[in-house]
Each structure stands twice: as C-alpha cells, then as structure tokens.
Amino acid sequence: MQIIPMKKIVLTAAGLLALTTTTLVSADLAVIANASLKIPALNQEQAQQLFLNKSTDYSQQKIVVLSNESGTNALFYKQVVKMSASKFRSYWSTQVFTGKGSAPIYLNSDSEVLDFVAKNKGAIGFVDADTVGKEVSTLLIIPSG
Amino acid sequence: MRFTPALLGAMLIAPYSFADIQFNGFLSAVGGKALDSPINGYEKDITFNNDSLFGLQARADISEKLSVTGQIVSLGENDFATELAWGYIAYKANNNLTLRMGRFRIPLYYYSDFLDVAYAYPWVSPSDDVYNLQLDNINGMDAIYKWTAFNAINVELQAYYGAINGDYKVNNTDDVLSAQTRDNLGFVASLGYSGFTLRTSVHQAQLSINNIDDIAAITALKTGVNQLTGIDSLKEAANNVLANLTVTDVASDYYEVALHYDGDYFFAVAEVANFSFESGPFAEQKRSLFSLGAPIGATVIYGSYSKADDESVNLSGELAAKKAGLDTLVAGLNALSTAFTVEREIRSLGVRYDFEPGAAFKVQYDNIEIVNQKNSNNVLRFGIDVVF
Numbered sequence: 001m002q003i004i005p006m007k008k009i010v011l012t013a014a015g016l017l018a019l020t021t022t023t024l025v026s027a028d029l030a031v032i033a034n035a036s037l038k039i040p041a042l043n044q045e046q047a048q049q050l051f052l053n054k055s056t057d058y059s060q061q062k063i064v065v066l067s068n069e070s071g072t073n074a075l076f077y078k079q080v081v082k083m084s085a086s087k088f089r090s091y092w093s094t095q096v097f098t099g100k101g102s103a104p105i106y107l108n109s110d111s112e113v114l115d116f117v118a119k120n121k122g123a124i125g126f127v128d129a130d131t132v133g134k135e136v137s138t139l140l141i142i143p144s145g
Numbered sequence: 146m147r148f149t150p151a152l153l154g155a156m157l158i159a160p161y162s163f164a165d166i167q168f169n170g171f172l173s174a175v176g177g178k179a180l181d182s183p184i185n186g187y188e189k190d191i192t193f194n195n196d197s198l199f200g201l202q203a204r205a206d207i208s209e210k211l212s213v214t215g216q217i218v219s220l221g222e223n224d225f226a227t228e229l230a231w232g233y234i235a236y237k238a239n240n241n242l243t244l245r246m247g248r249f250r251i252p253l254y255y256y257s258d259f260l261d262v263a264y265a266y267p268w269v270s271p272s273d274d275v276y277n278l279q280l281d282n283i284n285g286m287d288a289i290y291k292w293t294a295f296n297a298i299n300v301e302l303q304a305y306y307g308a309i310n311g312d313y314k315v316n317n318t319d320d321v322l323s324a325q326t327r328d329n330l331g332f333v334a335s336l337g338y339s340g341f342t343l344r345t346s347v348h349q350a351q352l353s354i355n356n357i358d359d360i361a362a363i364t365a366l367k368t369g370v371n372q373l374t375g376i377d378s379l380k381e382a383a384n385n386v387l388a389n390l391t392v393t394d395v396a397s398d399y400y401e402v403a404l405h406y407d408g409d410y411f412f413a414v415a416e417v418a419n420f421s422f423e424s425g426p427f428a429e430q431k432r433s434l435f436s437l438g439a440p441i442g443a444t445v446i447y448g449s450y451s452k453a454d455d456e457s458v459n460l461s462g463e464l465a466a467k468k469a470g471l472d473t474l475v476a477g478l479n480a481l482s483t484a485f486t487v488e489r490e491i492r493s494l495g496v497r498y499d500f501e502p503g504a505a506f507k508v509q510y511d512n513i514e515i516v517n518q519k520n521s522n523n524v525l526r527f528g529i530d531v532v533f
Contacts, residue, residue: 090265094259097259098258
C-alpha cells in the first residue's frame with residue numbers, strides 16, 4: 001500500500017477547490033461610469049441609490065442595464081439593487097412616468113454596455129469586471145459568490 | 146384638454162433637432178364582468194373598456210437643467226378619448242430642487258403620480274374607496290425638494306399651487322357636474338427608509354359647481370324650499386337649506402396618510418384619506434385601505450380591504466323640527482344627501498404574474514358591499530399591463 005503524504009493531499013484538495021471556483025462561479029461585477037462623471041468610489045448602498053434614481057449627490061445620470069442572462073446580471077439584482085428584475089422595472093416605471101427620471105437603457109452584452117458608457121456623458125452601468133478597460137471609470141467591484 | 150388624432154400624429158412625427166426625445170409608453174388591456182348586477186362600469190357580459198388604457202410619454206432634455214415632459218392618455222372609460230394628462234416644463238435648479246410648471250398629477254394619494262401605470266403596482270387597480278377623486282390633473286406649478294438624511298432616509302417634499310376645471314360624475318348616476326377648483330394648494334412629505342415609505346399630504350381648494358342645477362332633483366328641491374322662505378317662522382331654516390344646495394367657492398380640505406412596506410418576503414400598504422367641505426351637499430369622505438401581498442418567484446398574491454365610511458350632510462336642517470307636513474320635501478333632501486354619501490366595503494383577492502420583462506398578467510376578484518343599500522356585488526377582472 002502506497003502512503004500519500006498528508007501535505008500533498010491538502011494541496012491537491014486546495015487545487016481542486018481553486019479549479020471549481022474559477023470554472024463554476026461567474027466573474028465579479030464592476031459598476032462603471034463615463035469618465036466625465038466626477039464620482040468617487042462607491043459603496044453598495046450608494047450604488048443602489050444611483051441605480052434607483054434616489055441619489056441627490058450626482059446629477060444627470062443615464063442608467064444602463066446589462067440585460068443578458070449572465071451571472072453579472074443576476075449579481076446586479078441580488079447584490080446591488082437588491083430587488084428582482086421585474087421589481088426593478090416596475091420601480092423604474094414609477095420614475096419614468098412621473099418625469100422623475102429617464103428610462104434605463106437595456107443592452108445585451110458587456111461590450112455594448114462598455115461602449116455606451118464610454119461614449120455617453122453621464123452614463124452609469126455595470127459589466128463583468130474582467131471586461132473593463134481604461135475607457136470608463138470603475139466605481140465599485142462586487143465580488144461573485 | 147383634448148387633442149384630435151391628426152394633431153396628435155403631428156406631435157409625434159414633428160421633427161426636433163434641438164434635443165433627444167425619449168418616448169415611453171404603457172398599456173393596460175383589462176376585461177371584466179359583474180357577477181351579480183352591473184356595477185363600477187362592468188355588466189353581466191365581459192367588457193374590456195372600463196380599466197383599459199393607453200399612455201404615451203415624450204420627454205426632451207432641452208439642456209442639463211431644463212426638460213419638457215408630455216403624457217397623453219386614452220382611457221377606455223372615456224371611450225379612449227385622448228387627453229393631455231401631463232405636460233410641463235421642469236427646471237432642475239440643483240440636484241435637490243426641481244421646479245415645474247404646466248399640467249401634472251395632483252399628488253393626493255400614495256399612488257397618484259403613477260395611477261395610470263398599472264404595471265407599477267400589484268392590483269388591477271387600487272381600491273375605488275380611496276382612489277376615487279376624478280379631478281386628478283392640475284394646471285399650475287410646483288417645487289419638489291429631495292435629499293438623503295443621515296445617509297439612509299430618502300426625504301421628498303412637494304408643494305404645489307394651481308387650479309382645475311373638470312367633469313365630475315356623481316356616484317352611480319348619469320349626472321356629470323362641471324367642477325372648478327381655484328387656489329389649490331397642497332404639501333406632500335414622504336420619508337423612505339429601507340423598504341418603508343411614510344407619506345402624508347394636505348390639500349385645500351375653493352370648489353365651485355356652476356351647473357349643479359342640472360341635477361333635476363336639486364332644481365325640484367330648491368323650488369320646494371324657496372316656497373318656504375316666505376313663511377317667517379321657516380325663513381331662516383329654509384335659507385340654510387338653500388345655502389347647502391349651491392356650491393360656490395366652498396372651502397374644501399383633504400388630507401391623507403400612507404404607510405408602505407415593500408420587502409423580499411411581503412409588501413403591505415395602509416392608506417387613510419379624509420375629504421371635507423365647509424358647506425354644500427357633499428358628504429365628508431372618510432376612506433381607508435389596507436393591502437397585503439407576497440411575491441413567490443415571478444408571481445405576487447395579494448388581498449385587500451377598503452372602506453368608505455362617509456358622513457352625510459343633514460340637508461333638511463331644522464325644517465322637520467319647525468313644521469310638520471313637510472315629509473316629502475324632507476325625504477327628498479335626505480335622499481339627495483344619501484346620493485352624495487358612500488358607505489362601502491371592498492374585499493379583493495388577486496394574482497399578478499410577470500410573464501415577460503415589462504409585462505404582467507393580473508386577475509382580481511372584488512366583493513363590493515354597498516353598506517347603506519345592503520347590496521353586495523362581485524366583479525372579476527383580468528388583464529395585461531405593459532410598459533415600453
């Protein structure tokens with residue numbers, strides 16, 4: 001019978017765990033803004049207020065929502081605005097049809113969101129953190145899992 | 146304010162180069178039937194007009210601070226006549242303060258501002274007991290001030306001033322009164338913390354109804370009471386009665402308090418409203434509603450109870466006490482008073498199912514008990530609400 005050193009077993013287990021984490025769990029979420037918006041790093045509550053049109057700290061935001069069925073999208077509703085996607089839409093209808101805010105723009109991919117946020121003054125959105133480049137500013141990272 | 150379809154079409158296709166225009170809309174297609182006798186616009190056969198509506202909004206940001214918002218709404222209950230529900234210019238003085246001028250919703254209730262957008266709430270429509278005032282859009286100006294207190298409480302204050310000209314349909318009759326209010330003045334305060342919102346509002350206005358004599362019963366009663374003013378012993382009592390049969394610059398006061406909770410596991414709404422008049426035939430309206438519901442995935446199940454417990458006006462005054470033999474006249478005055486008094490309880494059960502992004506299917510069953518007529522009716526409604 002071969003004896004496997006204890007240390008090696010632990011290392012193998014750790015390696016397996018690391019592998020599962022990277023393959024099964026989706027990436028972190030990055031809240032991004034157009035570079036013209038002078039918004040410092042945010043915490044979750046401040047990001048929530050921004051996406052729900054409740055913030056009085058910064059003016060004229062255009063909200064962009066990633067609408068594909070990605071883990072990033074699920075993370076946004078669960079960890080940032082803390083409401084279901086349909087409740088978010090329902091909430092926004094109360095803002096739009098009372099003239100209190102401009103309707104969020106729903107886009108289908110990280111690249112479309114990045115492109116829109118980079119090009120539109122006052123735009124705020126969120127994408128998979130791995131896709132963010134220098135064209136936008138990152139305000140908050142929500143870790144996955 | 147009504148627009149012809151041609152003018153409306155022109156508004157929609159008119160070229161604008163100075164600003165981006167955002168169009169958003171909402172639609173409710175609702176069918177329903179009265180299960181017993183006709184009530185609330187529903188009859189024994191299924192009809193689709195009463196709660197159906199279509200709305201379209203255009204918003205243009207003219208500059209960073211200035212924007213224009215217009216909303217046209219076609220209500221099924223008005224044969225889909227298109228009306229300018231909102232049309233105002235807004236000036237965002239800073240991040241906290243917005244000033245508006247034009248036509249907007251009078252903020253009487255918690256759900257006033259988005260009453261037409263049924264997608265925004267769980268019910269097919271919020272209870273008629275509280276949400277019953279028909280003069281709902283005002284021409285005037287307002288100021289909205291919002292800020293976040295202690296980094297946690299969202300505070301919003303609104304003050305408005307304006308005037309209304311509108312039609313008012315008298316409860317369950319075909320009589321339509323032409324109502325005017327002047328010097329409308331109101332304040333709204335709303336506090337939001339976590340899932341809770343507490344809202345209170347006070348409003349006042351001078352109400353005039355110039356065509357009140359179009360109600361045949363009122364003309365007949367006035368003729369009857371006028372004959373008594375010649376009798377010395379009845380003169381004062383008769384004049385007091387007559388004073389209540391006209392409505393000119395009558396001071397009216399309205400106040401409302403609502404508590405709303407919306408959480409992960411349930412939502413609850415409680416709202417009370419009181420509407421009173423210094424004189425005239427209209428009862429003091431005492432209204433309340435309570436609703437509770439729970440989301441289960443994409444479905445929301447809810448139940449509601451609401452009550453109208455109006456206090457009628459004693460229109461016959463001292464007449465009966467002063468002189469015997471006026472029974473017919475007194476009975477007529479009492480009947481008129483009752484016609485302006487609602488005593489009703491509504492119990493509702495319903496389901497909302499969000500079947501697509503921006504679209505919800507709803508079914509609602511209402512039991513409507515008209516207490517002062519010992520009359521119980523049931524209505525079943527179903528429909529789809531969308532926003533786009």
